[in-house]
Amino acid sequence: xxxxxxxxxxxxxxxxxxxxxxxxxxxxxxxxxxxxxxxxxxxxxxxxxxxxxxxxxxxxxxxxxxxxxxxxxxxxxxxxxxxxxxxxxxxxxxxxxxxxxxxxxxxxxxxxxxxx
Amino acid sequence: xxxxxxxxxxxxxxxxxxxxxxxxxxxxxxxxxxxxxxxxxxxxxxxxxxxxxxxxxxxxxxxxxxxxxxxxxxxxxxxxxxxxxxxxxxxxxxxxxxxxxxxxxxxxxxxxxxxxxxxxxxxxxxxxxxxxxxxxxxxxxxxxxxxxxxxxxx
Numbered sequence: 001x002x003x004x005x006x007x008x009x010x011x012x013x014x015x016x017x018x019x020x021x022x023x024x025x026x027x028x029x030x031x032x033x034x035x036x037x038x039x040x041x042x043x044x045x046x047x048x049x050x051x052x053x054x055x056x057x058x059x060x061x062x063x064x065x066x067x068x069x070x071x072x073x074x075x076x077x078x079x080x081x082x083x084x085x086x087x088x089x090x091x092x093x094x095x096x097x098x099x100x101x102x103x104x105x106x107x108x109x110x111x112x113x114x115x116x
Numbered sequence: 117x118x119x120x121x122x123x124x125x126x127x128x129x130x131x132x133x134x135x136x137x138x139x140x141x142x143x144x145x146x147x148x149x150x151x152x153x154x155x156x157x158x159x160x161x162x163x164x165x166x167x168x169x170x171x172x173x174x175x176x177x178x179x180x181x182x183x184x185x186x187x188x189x190x191x192x193x194x195x196x197x198x199x200x201x202x203x204x205x206x207x208x209x210x211x212x213x214x215x216x217x218x219x220x221x222x223x224x225x226x227x228x229x230x231x232x233x234x235x236x237x238x239x240x241x242x243x244x245x246x247x248x249x250x251x252x253x254x255x256x257x258x259x260x261x262x263x264x265x266x267x268x269x270x
Contacts, residue, residue: 003139003140003143003144004139004143005142005143005146025146027142027146027171028138028139028142028171028175029138029139029142029143057164058146058164058167058168060168060171060172060175060236061172061235061236061239062175064235065235068227068230071227072227072228075227075228088161089161089164089165092161092165092243093168093239096223096238096239096242096243097223097235097238097239098223098224098225098230101224102225102226102227102230103227
């Protein structure tokens with residue numbers, strides 16, 4: 001029996017970027033769901049992906065790793081991954097890990113798109 | 117997970133054996149933390165932090181320490197003592213102290229240089245008030261303490 005934490009990834013188009021809204025948990029059981037959801041956007045050569053984490057209730061180091069890998073892949077193809085919508089808890093995780101300084105982090109969707 | 121409630125006794129101590137299968141262990145852990153937090157009226161960021169530190173230790177344990185153990189055992193105990201949550205994790209893998217033997221990641225490197233990994237134990241040290249390792253009767257035991265937030269002290 002394979003169990004997975006719940007994670008849903010919904011893509012929305014905006015003028016500047018594809019916005020990927022994450023709902024649920026991102027941990028060691030389900031990072032493949034996010035990788036699969038992002039693969040098509042990477043292959044299509046999209047230059048801007050905005051990850052809206054507003055409805056993400058949990059992330060572990062395994063989840064952070066996947067976000068870092070995605071950000072690197074985007075950078076490698078001259079694109080950029082942006083992140084916004086942090087809960088207090090996830091904000092702490094980004095702070096402690098130092099990912100806040102490494103990744104492009106914004107308060108809300110509008111801030112991220114305005115800076116893009 | 118409908119029978120999880122029976123693991124929480126009247127004394128507020130929860131004890132559960134976790135599966136050596138990573139996905140199963142992590143999904144059960146999330147459920148256990150949520151139910152324990154509800155039962156003990158723990159709110160704020162504490163349930164998240166408790167889940168995170170246990171997730172990182174369970175992941176390391178199942179992925180490495182217990183990988184070659186014929187009859188792997190991984191037991192979690194949770195209890196609340198006044199304004200402190202105490203979590204104990206015991207496994208029967210080879211004696212190993214992840215708290216001293218894991219390297220500390222450099223959190224100042226940039227996107228390309230940043231090493232992927234080593235964050236798990238660092239999170240344990242940062243998000244728990246206290247983490248202690250001991251080897252007891254041939255078992256590895258890690259005891260974690262998390263302080264409850266002001267909102268929980270009613």
